[in-house]
Amino acid sequence: MPNRISITFLGTSSGSGPTLSRHCSSLALNLDGEIWLVDCAEGTQLRLVQADISPARVTKIFITHLHVDHVMGLVPLLTTIMFGLEPSNSKSGQRSIDLYGPVGLRQLVRITLQLTGATLAGTFSVHEFLAVQTPVASCPAPISDTRPNEGHGRDIQCDSDGKWKNFQEASGITISAAPLEHRGNSLCWVSISAPGRKLVILGDTSDASSFIGLADDASLLVHEATNAYISPRKLKSSQWDENEKEKLRAKAISRGHSTAEMAGEFAKQIRARRLYLNHFSSMYPDPAWNTDSGLRRKSKKHRERYPDDPKGSENQIMMHAIQDQATEGWSQEGSRAIAATDFMCVEIRGHEVS
Amino acid sequence: MPNRISITFLGTSSGSGPTLSRHCSSLALNLDGEIWLVDCAEGTQLRLVQADISPARVTKIFITHLHVDHVMGLVPLLTTIMFGLEPSNSKSGQRSIDLYGPVGLRQLVRITLQLTGATLAGTFSVHEFLAVQTPVASCPAPISDTRPNEGHGRDIQCDSDGKWKNFQEASGITISAAPLEHRGNSLCWVSISAPGRKLVILGDTSDASSFIGLADDASLLVHEATNAYISPRKLKSSQWDENEKEKLRAKAISRGHSTAEMAGEFAKQIRARRLYLNHFSSMYPDPAWNTDSGLRRKSKKHRERYPDDPKGSENQIMMHAIQDQATEGWSQEGSRAIAATDFMCVEIRGHEVS
Numbered sequence: 132m133p134n135r136i137s138i139t140f141l142g143t144s145s146g147s148g149p150t151l152s153r154h155c156s157s158l159a160l161n162l163d164g165e166i167w168l169v170d171c172a173e174g175t176q177l178r179l180v181q182a183d184i185s186p187a188r189v190t191k192i193f194i195t196h197l198h199v200d201h202v203m204g205l206v207p208l209l210t211t212i213m214f215g216l217e218p219s220n221s222k223s224g225q226r227s228i229d230l231y232g233p234v235g236l237r238q239l240v241r242i243t244l245q246l247t248g249a250t251l252a253g254t255f256s257v258h259e260f261l262a263v264q265t266p267v268a269s270c271p272a273p274i275s276d277t278r279p280n281e282g283h284g285r286d287i288q289c290d291s292d293g294k295w296k297n298f299q300e301a302s303g304i305t306i307s308a309a310p311l312e313h314r315g316n317s318l319c320w321v322s323i324s325a326p327g328r329k330l331v332i333l334g335d336t337s338d339a340s341s342f343i344g345l346a347d348d349a350s351l352l353v354h355e356a357t358n359a360y361i362s363p364r365k366l367k368s369s370q371w372d373e374n375e376k377e378k379l380r381a382k383a384i385s386r387g388h389s390t391a392e393m394a395g396e397f398a399k400q401i402r403a404r405r406l407y408l409n410h411f412s413s414m415y416p417d418p419a420w421n422t423d424s425g426l427r428r429k430s431k432k433h434r435e436r437y438p439d440d441p442k443g444s445e446n447q448i449m450m451h452a453i454q455d456q457a458t459e460g461w462s463q464e465g466s467r468a469i470a471a472t473d474f475m476c477v478e479i480r481g482h483e484v485s
Numbered sequence: 486m487p488n489r490i491s492i493t494f495l496g497t498s499s500g501s502g503p504t505l506s507r508h509c510s511s512l513a514l515n516l517d518g519e520i521w522l523v524d525c526a527e528g529t530q531l532r533l534v535q536a537d538i539s540p541a542r543v544t545k546i547f548i549t550h551l552h553v554d555h556v557m558g559l560v561p562l563l564t565t566i567m568f569g570l571e572p573s574n575s576k577s578g579q580r581s582i583d584l585y586g587p588v589g590l591r592q593l594v595r596i597t598l599q600l601t602g603a604t605l606a607g608t609f610s611v612h613e614f615l616a617v618q619t620p621v622a623s624c625p626a627p628i629s630d631t632r633p634n635e636g637h638g639r640d641i642q643c644d645s646d647g648k649w650k651n652f653q654e655a656s657g658i659t660i661s662a663a664p665l666e667h668r669g670n671s672l673c674w675v676s677i678s679a680p681g682r683k684l685v686i687l688g689d690t691s692d693a694s695s696f697i698g699l700a701d702d703a704s705l706l707v708h709e710a711t712n713a714y715i716s717p718r719k720l721k722s723s724q725w726d727e728n729e730k731e732k733l734r735a736k737a738i739s740r741g742h743s744t745a746e747m748a749g750e751f752a753k754q755i756r757a758r759r760l761y762l763n764h765f766s767s768m769y770p771d772p773a774w775n776t777d778s779g780l781r782r783k784s785k786k787h788r789e790r791y792p793d794d795p796k797g798s799e800n801q802i803m804m805h806a807i808q809d810q811a812t813e814g815w816s817q818e819g820s821r822a823i824a825a826t827d828f829m830c831v832e833i834r835g836h837e838v839s
Contacts, residue, residue: 147568149531173561174528177503199564199601203557207527210553214501239600246593246623247553269600 132303133162133325137478138332138353140409140471141178142170145357145388146200147413152420153473154178155200156410158332158353159189160323162304167191169321169332175204176211182474186212187226193321194232195334196313197239205230206243213280215252226253227282231308231321234259237284238269244280256282262310263293296345307345312338314387322346328479331401335410337384339397351479352403355410356470357388361452362414363445368452391453395460395468406468407477408457415453417472418446486657487516487679491832492686492707494763494825495532496524499711499742500554501767506774507827508532509554510764512686512707513543514677516658521545523675523686529558530565536828540566541580547675548586549688550667551593559584560597567634569606580607581636585662585675588613591638592623598634610636616664617647650699661699666692668741676700682833685757689764691738693751705833706757709764710824711742715806716768717799722806745807749814749822760822761831762811769807771826772800 139161142154149155155172159179166188168175179186189212194202213226230236237257244251259268272284287298294309305324313335322345323330331349333339339346339354346352358379360371376392383390389397391408398406450470457468469475493515496508503509509526513533520542522529533540543566548556567580584590591611598605613622626638641652648663659678667689676699677684685703687693693700693708700706712733714725730746737744743751745762752760804824811822823829 146564149534151531151534154531173558174531177505177508177528180503180505197601199561199603202601203561204527207553207557210500235600239597242596242600243593246589246596247551247556249553 133165135161135163135478136325136328136330137161137476138330138351139182139184139476140407140473141168141175141182142172143409143411143417143471143473143475144200145355145410145412146198148200149174150413150416152417153411153413156195156334157204158409159184160330160332162325164188165190167193169193170195170201170334171203171205171208172200173203173207176208178473179208182476189228191229191231194230194236195311195320196233197235198335201334202232202236202239206240206247206249209240209244209255210249210251213251213253213255215250228253228255230255230257230284232257232259234261234265234267235269237272241270241278241281251280254280254282256284258285258287260287260289260295260298260308262289294342294345309342309345311336311341312387322349330479331403335387337387337389337393340400343400346401346403349401349403351405351407351477352398352401353407353409353471354394354397355389356391356394356408356453356457357386357410357412358383359391359415359449359453359456361449361456363449366445366448366452368455391457391468392460395457395462398457398461398468399463402463403461404466405477406457406461406466407471407475408453408468409471411453411470415449415470416446418444418450419472420446487519489515489517489832490679490682490684491515491830492684492705493536493538493830494761494827495522495529495536496526497763497765497771497825497827497829498554499709499764499766500552502554503528504767504770506771507765507767510549510688511558512763513538514684514686516679518542519544521547523547524549524555524688525557525559525562526554527557527561530562532827533562536830543582545583545585548584548590549665549674550587551589552689555688556586556590556593560594560601560603563594563598563609564603564605567605567607567609569604582607582609584609584611584638586611586613588615588619588621589623591626595624595632595635605634608634608636610638612639612641614641614643614649614652614662616643648696648699663696663699665690665695666741676703684833685755689741691741691743691747694754697754700755700757703755703757705759705761705831706752706755707761707763707825708748708751709743710745710748710762710807710811711740711764711766712737713745713769713803713807713810715803715810717803720799720802722809745811745822746814749811749816752811752815752822753817756817757815758820759831760811760815760820761825761829762807762822763825765807765824769803769824770800772798772804773826774800 139159141157144153154174156170157175158169160167268286296307299306307322320333329349331346332353493513495511498507508528510524511529512523514521622640650661653660661676674687683703685700686707
């Protein structure tokens, strides 16, 4: 049973990124020093190093869905962790990594490694979540030593209600997954329960209600907020009438995404203790980043607009509004939603859930 | 015929990266504002934005070989350039990108797009270079409109000597390719000749002699220098005896790579006018980066070692030594090899070659 649990946001941009301040989706869960990743966008291995987390400590990677902005850093990370110039047939004493994701993941990893001629010093296993719409694995898991670096991944059948409850239980931690509404690919989420703590980390979704019950009383909920009723052109909430809000919400849902308000509403439904938002549109940069030299052009424009306050107040206004909108949907007294930034680290203390 | 030609190094690390200061391989060629890329490692799209080059200006991408550290940014870049939430059947008036690379590239791009459910607003075409060892394309190029986003790429046959001379001629620019010695995958290089200018950009290699002749009198040669007779533990050249140098050179060659000295020797063989080195081991960071906050730990260690000079002198010593070793191999009076860094930009003025 882990003593210390924390999460570090490695990428908080939606697929409209990466941007100068936000990489695409990835999040590191730190369990007493062992690292589990949720999603692994392009650039995740660099984000780990930048966050001072050794990639060698990664033992499990959960992929919420196979869209490009959630999965393309996986093979580069694998080849770095298992760096080897010769393929190895010996599996003893070497690194071993477990990958979990929807049907298609095994094929994607295997074919990419094959076509790039990658050689690994270690073993990976891909566990695929069979769903009602995708009842068969993308390709069979290897039996015995037919593939030098690939272990025998599980084909995880869903329960009669389409969920994968407690598909893994070990060291006092239980992990469950369930499908979420999102366009195109099938999608799963990860809920990790350690005694006294429950973490609910969602992938992209326009409707997470399928796991009300499983996610109830989460000590921490991470929910996407791709859209919000705020933009650089309309910086004041008073400029948004109900009709415009309704339109934006419908647009987000049509693309399989949520507004900040919807994230708050879901936090309310499951009585979450804390709510962190991620997966932001590229129109919402990290406010702290605005003064960076990489943003010279934007800064200049910004300086012209706010001559007395060159330090990113426009972005600050937007991120505050996003937090406000989620907090309003949440409507839990004394609680405030937090808009995550890359490298933000949150500790989940024990015994938060009775 | 382009008036202004420049190159910008976007990633100068070998596959032991990415590191905090160097991304893996990618290089942008700027032809009067139109961008051609050579290689496209993970993170290339972010590097483009950081270098203030709009990804939308990319029209051609040349892949030297399919190793993970040269190719994994390709699909993420494509989906950004051709961002679309719906697949488009109409090819008129939309973006179009040409990809060139060894056999396997077409399959890698196609399968990745398919498994990730990517939707593109535009067309890409993959042109594969058929070699003696790989005489058949990885999969047939689509004919007419069988695949909504994929145009009819060419299967480019090699000449009787195994090279692809002048496989493309347009707007006063001629492009040639030839195979290079490198482990595993087949490999090609790109030589671009515009009137008065000849650019020779190599992929990974331990022996580039196959295109002496084609590359002669290059105005600019970009050559890898994965290894060199210098390390943080042995900072002085006088510490390296001939036996140790020979061993390191043999090790580089056994892995399909070159030392800085070998890069210089090749520049001499083709009488290159300028020599830029790239593809450095992770032990050789960009010296300018050492003071960055991201390198806190290294800086601390460094500060202890060099209490009077905390600004990266160790890395400076190493990069100077690498340049010295290449310059010595080159042995052309008045000329000095340059170790490239990410974002370094070099203009190639017209009429350098008579």
